[in-house]
Amino acid sequence: MSNRVLIVDDDPVQRRLLKAAAERSGYETELFQDGRTALARLTDPAKTVDVVVLDLMMPDMGGLEVLEHMRTAGISVPVIVQTGQGGIETVVKAMRAGAFDFVVKPVSPERLGLSLSNALKTSRIGAVPKPSRKDAGFQNIVAASPAMERVISLGRRAAASVIPVVLEGESGVGKEMIAHAIQAESNRRNKPFVTVNCGAIPENLVESILFGHEKGAFTGATESHAGKFAEADGGTLFLDEIGELPPEIQVKLLRAVQLGEIETVGARLSKKVDIRLISATNKDLIAEVKAGRFREDLYYRLNVFPIHVPALRKRKEDIPQLVRHFAKRFSDVIGGNRLRSVAPDAMALLTAHDWPGNIRELENAMHRAIVLCDGETLTVDLFPQIAAQVPGYSLSVPDSAAEPRAWAELRSAVAAPLEQARAVDLATFDPAASPEHITPIGAGVPAVNAVTPEGEVRPIAEVEEELIRFALSFYRGQMSEVARRLGIGRSTLYRKLKDYAINPDDPDREAA
Numbered sequence: 294m295s296n297r298v299l300i301v302d303d304d305p306v307q308r309r310l311l312k313a314a315a316e317r318s319g320y321e322t323e324l325f326q327d328g329r330t331a332l333a334r335l336t337d338p339a340k341t342v343d344v345v346v347l348d349l350m351m352p353d354m355g356g357l358e359v360l361e362h363m364r365t366a367g368i369s370v371p372v373i374v375q376t377g378q379g380g381i382e383t384v385v386k387a388m389r390a391g392a393f394d395f396v397v398k399p400v401s402p403e404r405l406g407l408s409l410s411n412a413l414k415t416s417r418i419g420a421v422p423k424p425s426r427k428d429a430g431f432q433n434i435v436a437a438s439p440a441m442e443r444v445i446s447l448g449r450r451a452a453a454s455v456i457p458v459v460l461e462g463e464s465g466v467g468k469e470m471i472a473h474a475i476q477a478e479s480n481r482r483n484k485p486f487v488t489v490n491c492g493a494i495p496e497n498l499v500e501s502i503l504f505g506h507e508k509g510a511f512t513g514a515t516e517s518h519a520g521k522f523a524e525a526d527g528g529t530l531f532l533d534e535i536g537e538l539p540p541e542i543q544v545k546l547l548r549a550v551q552l553g554e555i556e557t558v559g560a561r562l563s564k565k566v567d568i569r570l571i572s573a574t575n576k577d578l579i580a581e582v583k584a585g586r587f588r589e590d591l592y593y594r595l596n597v598f599p600i601h602v603p604a605l606r607k608r609k610e611d612i613p614q615l616v617r618h619f620a621k622r623f624s625d626v627i628g629g630n631r632l633r634s635v636a637p638d639a640m641a642l643l644t645a646h647d648w649p650g651n652i653r654e655l656e657n658a659m660h661r662a663i664v665l666c667d668g669e670t671l672t673v674d675l676f677p678q679i680a681a682q683v684p685g686y687s688l689s690v691p692d693s694a695a696e697p698r699a700w701a702e703l704r705s706a707v708a709a710p711l712e713q714a715r716a717v718d719l720a721t722f723d724p725a726a727s728p729e730h731i732t733p734i735g736a737g738v739p740a741v742n743a744v745t746p747e748g749e750v751r752p753i754a755e756v757e758e759e760l761i762r763f764a765l766s767f768y769r770g771q772m773s774e775v776a777r778r779l780g781i782g783r784s785t786l787y788r789k790l791k792d793y794a795i796n797p798d799d800p801d802r803e804a805a
Contacts, residue, residue: 297321297341298345299335299342300322300323301359311346314406317402317406318406320343327352327354328347328355328358331359335368343413344371344373344412345372345373346373347360348375349375363391371393373396375398431449436608436611440608444602448471451475457594457596458572459535461573461575461578461602462603463604464651464653465653469533472531476529476571481528485526485528487529489502490533491537493534500541504522504557504558506518507558508559523566526567527568529570530568530571531571532572535573536574540586544588547590549566550591550594604651609644616635616643616655619659619660627664632669639671639673661675770797
């Protein structure tokens with residue numbers, strides 16, 4: 294069956310051109326001349342739509358209003374917006390409203406075809422629908438560990454009041470999901486939930502985005518903007534990465550929290566707002582206060598009810614539950630329900646990994662594995678990036694004789710091939726070709742001396758240079774591997790090669 298594209302444009306000529314271009318690429322089309330009738334079509338559950346091509350400038354109901362109604366109704370169909378006004382302000386508004394892509398009239402058939410193709414890929418692979426807000430309570434948080442049970446218990450207590458909450462924890466642990474759950478189980482569940490990532494807003498726009506501005510308040514303010522506080526009036530405002538707020542904005546936030554009113558940029562009078570404030574940070578706010586980067590009075594206003602969300606490596610019990618959850622979620626959308634199980638060695642591998650990127654990293658790894666999986670079972674070979682990091686962890690298992698069967702399978706499926714590759718490296722390494730001061734120890738494995746022949750400790754720069762030369766020889770000039778093994782970025786490695794005049798093709802020779 295062909296994919297169905299809704300084309301919404303009040304210009305009949307544009308509708309015909311877009312219809313011809315879409316059908317040339319193999320899509321079925323439906324044409325609408327206004328946003329209201331198109332929105333009615335999108336809310337019909339009996340008829341599916343794969344992509345919407347939406348004009349922004351239409352009478353009665355414009356494209357931005359259609360996008361807002363789609364977001365409110367939970368319609369997750371990707372939208373490609375088009376307009377004859379290609380200003381950056383229009384682009385930003387459309388993307389903030391949830392548009393997938395942006396094209397300027399007149400769009401070429403090739404550009405439209407590429408955008409439609411990318412939208413469909415995102416719809417079916419990359420943008421798996423998330424639970425709607427009404428279903429986002431604590432009962433839908435996947436957890437089995439005592440640490441997360443405590444988080445959920447505290448979250449439910451917080452939901453019963455309007456007490457300010459600060460969610461602490463590393464990036465990717467699920468702080469925003471906890472915030473949504475607090476909102477969903479509070480008496481504001483049917484009110485707005487507005488999210489602001491304080492670390493992603495340009496410093497010169499923070500005040501305007503949070504508190505709004507009047508038309509003409511500054512250069513480029515061609516119309517009034519309500520601001521996030523006003524958008525969240527009656528509901529919940531979630532300030533993510535609050536530790537990134539500039540000091541001058543912290544003063545205005547303190548006033549908003551204390552008095553329940555905001556000062557819109559360019560307005561003569563303050564405005565009352567009724568919001569439930571939830572903040573989140575991956576920083577130690579006490580340390581930020583001591584360093585003078587975060588106001589102490591604001592800290593005590595916000596940190597009334599702190600909830601610490603632990604890193605995934607500290608709640609290993611949750612990993613199998615999350616693996617099964619993501620396997621079902623992605624399989625339902627991508628794999629057509631074909632996936633039936635996760636192999637024991639794969640589950641052991643995923644449980645062993647420390648997940649520095651936390652749940653977000655696990656979610657991405659599972660997403661990739663489901664896309665690559667051709668059978669009914671997720672196997673360990675679908676997680677090569679994770680497997681490369683597991684042997685060091687598996688060595689910490691105290692009693693190999695007492696290991697569960699899954700660990701034994703993990704050793705043979707993952708650790709053994711990596712150990713074989715390491716053996717090849719050692720077999721092909723020539724100690725005679727190593728630079729001065731490198732001496733072999735134990736089974737031909739070389740080491741860098743830290744002491745001079747006179748018995749003095751060598752300068753750190755000298756040892757670092759020698760180690761880099763050795764790593765280049767050992768990994769035969771594979772720069773990505775050298776950087777990874779040394780624990781530095783490629784750009785840092787190249788800078789050090791330049792500093793030490795090392796020739797990467799022949800580390801024993803000076804660079805020309």
